[in-house]
Amino acid sequence: MDAIVFGAAGFIGRSLVAELLGRGRRVAAAVRNDTLTPWLHAQNVDTGGLTVVTADISRPLTGLPHARDVYNTAARFAFGLDLAQARAANVTGALNVLEWAATLPDLRRLVHISGYRVSDADPDRAGLGAYEASKAAAHHAVRARARELGVPxxxxxxxxxxxxxxxxxxxxxxxxxxxxxxxxxPGGPDVFVPIVTVDYFARFLAEIPASPAGEDYWVLDDTTPLLPELVGTIADHLGVRSPRRTVPVGLVRRLPRRITGTDPETLSFLSADRYPTASARAFADRAGLEMPPAADALRAWADDLVAARFGGASPWLRPYGFRGRTWVMGEPHRPAHVLLHGLPMNADLWAPLAAHLPGPILAPDLPGLGRSAPTAQAMDAWLADLMAPVRTRPTLVAHSLACGPALRFAVERPDRISGLVLVAPAFLQPPGPWLTRSVLAVALLRRMSAARLAATLGLPEGPEVASAAADLRRPGVAGRVVAAMRAAFAERETSRSLLERVRVPVEIIVGSADPLATGAGHPVTEIAGAGHYPQLTHPAQVARHLGAVADPIG
Structure with missing residues (x-):
């Protein structure tokens, strides 16, 4: 093999494997469980040069394919480990990889992944957590043993x-x-927590074996803003408030974790220290590697974190991210359908229906709701801005409260859409009485678990309801949901009158358990057995009826 990567299913390891395969290398991926191959397929990586092998680096290694280049990206990266757990992977495991690499007849390089804080740390220094102490110990042990064995x-x-x-x-x-x-x-105004993107680091690692051995490279972005500015950049992008105060690390250490919300092991990383990056920067220049701007990298990562619910869910639609203060998923320029969610949901409401729709879709979170930040814009102006980059004439599909703004857009800009679908339009149905009590409603919504919200809405528990419940617990969202409901109720008569003026094909879809309270003047489809959210409970039936409106025109 050209290379073998230990820890190949991990965060760094899998990106390195993808990079090496993309360069046409034959790669052995050493894993304990093969979660790597599905991930590579999801990234559209050609796995023709890949061999997956099972290895447990906490034990002596045998029977593995030979390789010229050996990468050890395996590590137990977590806080709260006991020292034995941390040392088994991070020290014993690293030495086992080195001992095995020393037996290879054509070894060109062993690349060991250490860390920017532990390289010069005393592994026996007091105050280190198990993770940091184990990485520091591994750094020194690997260097000493490689020197003894003559391993490059x-x-x-x-x-x-x-x-x-x-x-x-x-x-x-x-x-x-x-x-x-x-x-x-936590920390002072001069705290420096540098970053590096995983894609850049994978490219850097792929170049190392062709360079002289014996070097240490501190791989990080020297231009990373200091922590207060870093957090401010992310907060501005997410549309949330950035903290203006700092708390000295010493004080944070003395406070209970339930108050600070900070793991004590992370506090040693809050430092004003700078690092010797000159050799890494020179290496990158020779290899033609360029880091993305730190602020852009942070914003893109923040989008990924929000899309994945910080590891709690998998994004169902790409691309995704914040456009200004609005969370947008899908195709922004040439969608076949534009989907506007109702309340108290977010754009994830459309995931089951989207699986049955032909062509690309565009699905935003309404302003101030779901993941979108509040805006001073009126809803109609917001929708006009959302549609401004669209170059097709899509079908505009709206649910419940969003039916009013969608209808107004259809009346004012019939040239921009090919048809209008109103799913359970709120202005044609009676309001839920409990939602008119605003103070009580806000309190109820903020405290609802996913199970309780599902029961309240008459829905099965699922990822869409869990997503909505998570958003409702964020500051201000529940209050804005109730305020939006009350505002929509005040516009009911205006919205009804607009039905007579719309000049694009209109289809109205309701559930049999949630019928209209008044006439619509347009075709109405009733989904048997459905309630107020037919796109969630009966997505295939709803998708079939969308064909009643005009096909999108490119």
């Missing part, structure tokens, strides 16, 4: 590695920020 070694010391799938470390701080649980930043 390069050590790469990455900083905080970010990218899709990284939910540990700095990601926890972003999650607290997103959920309104970060009233102050």
């Amino acid at each position: 070694l390069t050590i790469a010391n990455p900083s905080t590695v970010i990218g899709p799938g990284q939910y540990i470390g700095l990601a926890s701080l972003v999650e607290n920020l997103w959920n309104g649980r970060l009233p102050a930043l």
Whole structure:
């Protein structure tokens, strides 16, 4: 083999395998369980040069395919480990990889992944957590043993590695920020937590074996903003409030974790230290490698974290991300369908229906709801901005409360859409009485578990309801849901009158358990057995009836 990668199913390892395969290398991927191959297929990586082998680096290694280049990306990266757990993978495992590499007749290089904070740390220094102490011990042990055995070694010391799938470390701080649980930043204003993207680091690692051995590379972005600015950049992108206060690390250490929400092991990483990156920068220049701008990388990673619910879910539609203050999923320029969700849901409401629709779709979270930040724009202006980049004439599909804005857009801009589908239009149905009591409704919504929300809405528990429940717990969202419902109720008569003026094909879809309270003047399809959310409970039937409106025109 050209290379063997230990820890190939991990966050760094899988990206390295993808990079090497993309360069036409024959790669052996050493894993304990093969979660790698499905991930590579999902990334559209050609796996023709891949051989997957089973290996447990906590034990002596035998029977593995020979390779010129050996990469050890395996590590137990977690906080709260006991020392024995951490050392088994991070120290014993690293030495086992080295001992095996020393037996290879054509070994060109062993590349060991260490860390930017542990390289010069005393592994016996007091105050280190199990993870950091084990990585420091491994760094020194691998270097000493490689020298004894004459193994050509390069050590790469990455900083905080970010990218899709990284939910540990700095990601926890972003999650607290997103959920309104970060009233102050731990550390002072000069704290430097550098980043590097996983794609860049994988390219860097792929270049190492062709360079001279014996070097240590600190791989990080020197231009990473200091922690307060870093958090401010992410907060501005997410449309949430950034903490303005800092709390000294010493004080955070003395406070109970239930108050700070901070794992004590992470506090040693909150430092103003800088790192010797000159050799890594020179190496990157020779290899033609260029880091993406730190702010752009942080914003893209924040999108990935929100899309994946910080590791709790898998995104159902790509691309995704914030466009201004609005969370948008799908095709922004040439959609066949534009889907506007009702309340108290978000764009994930459409996932079951989307699986039955032909062509690309565009599905935003309404302003101030779901994952979108509030805006001073009126809803009609917001919808016009959303549709501005669209170059097709899509079918506009709206649910419940969103039917009013969708109808107004159809009346004002019939040239922009080919048809209008109103699913359970709220302005033609009676309001739920419990939602008119705004204070009580907000309190109820904020405290609802996914199971309770599903029961309240008459829906089965599922990822769409869980997604909505998670958003309702975020600061301000429940209040804005109730305010939007009350505003829509006040516009009911206006919306009804617009049905007579719309000049594009209109289809109205309701559930048999949630019928209209008044006439519509347009064709109405009733889905047997469905309630207020037929696109969730009966997506195939709803998709069939969307054909009653005009096909999208490119």
